Structure formats: structure tokens, C-alpha cells
Amino acid sequence: HDRCDVLVIGGGPAGLAAALAAARAGVDVALVERFGCFGGNITAVGVEGFAWYRHEATIEAGGIGREFEERATEMGAAVPESQSLSYELDSEGFKIVADRMVEEAGVHPMLHRQFVAPVMDGERITGIITESKAGREAILGKVVIDATGDADVAHRAGAPTSMTPRESMM
Numbered sequence: 001h002d003r004c005d006v007l008v009i010g011g012g013p014a015g016l017a018a019a020l021a022a023a024r025a026g027v028d029v030a031l032v033e034r035f036g037c038f039g040g041n042i043t044a045v046g047v048e049g050f051a052w053y054r055h056e057a058t059i060e061a062g063g064i065g066r067e068f069e070e071r072a073t074e075m076g077a078a079v080p081e082s083q084s085l086s087y088e089l090d091s092e093g094f095k096i097v098a099d100r101m102v103e104e105a106g107v108h109p110m111l112h113r114q115f116v117a118p119v120m121d122g123e124r125i126t127g128i129i130t131e132s133k134a135g136r137e138a139i140l141g142k143v144v145i146d147a148t149g150d151a152d153v154a155h156r157a158g159a160p161t162s163m164t165p166r167e168s169m170m
Helices: 013-024 063-074 091-105 152-156
Strands: 002-009 029-032 078-080 087-089 108-110 114-121 124-132 135-146
Touching: 002 013, 002 108, 002 124, 013 029, 013 063, 013 091, 013 135, 029 135, 063 078, 063 087, 063 091, 087 091, 091 108, 114 135, 114 152, 124 152, 135 152
Parallel strands: 002 029, 002 135, 029 108
Antiparallel strands: 078 087, 114 124, 124 135
């Protein structure tokens, strides 16, 4: 169905940042997301923010994560968080922030596509197979980034993966 330079699977904050950075560097980027909006747990679950670690002594590089917060604040979709120097993001407003940033960067958005299987060339992942209302599609990329949050693509491709025991999770 599609070929690109960089294929990012997973449209949460990490996938958005990877896709935006690649597109801003001048390459053709496709961003695949299983739901109908970008933002991951911010928009699908309502997690209010991702910079809870930021306090007065925090040394931070800024970057696209900070840009997400600034853009959301400018749009009235974020307010200061009470227990840190970060922001609580409004999930519905963040959808608009993410969409605008994806569009401005020239990322090709591919929503409502469930990852089914990796496309392999030997031990190298060269794309993915998705399912959607449009049916089964192959999306190929010169570089494939697994930003699914659970290493779904890497795991299905046979890469070693492990899961932290439940009692040790945050």
C-alpha cells in the first residue's frame, strides 16, 4: 500500500516524537496508529501528562516533548500540574495539537490500522502488515521504528523481549 523512508508504528508521545523528528530532518515518514487519533495513553486513556519528573533541579533537554506542552498550553489544552513543573494535558485538546504537528511536519498519518505482522528480509524488519476497514495492507519502510509501547513489532519479528514482573512495575 505504501512505501516510505521511515515507518513509525505507534502514535503515542514516543512515536509522535520519532515521526516529527524524522520528517523535520527531510525524509518521507508514515506514522501508523491503531486508534483514530494520535497521543497514545494521553488521548486513549486520559493520562494527563508525561513530564511528572520535572522539578526545580531537573536538567532537561527540552525537545519535542516540551514542544507538545507549549503548543497545548498556547491552545488552552494544558494547565500547570500541581506536583511538578510540568503540565496536565487535556486529552481532547491534545488530539488537535498532535494532528497539527503531524500535518505541519508533513508526516503521512495512517490511523485505524492494527499491526498484524512484520515484513521481514532475513532478520531485518522492512515493513508491517496492518488490518483496517480497508482490508489488509503492507506498509514498507527503509527504517522501521517500533513505538508501540509493548515492543509488538520487535517481539513478532523474533527479537528478544522481556516483561518486568508485575510486582516490580511502576
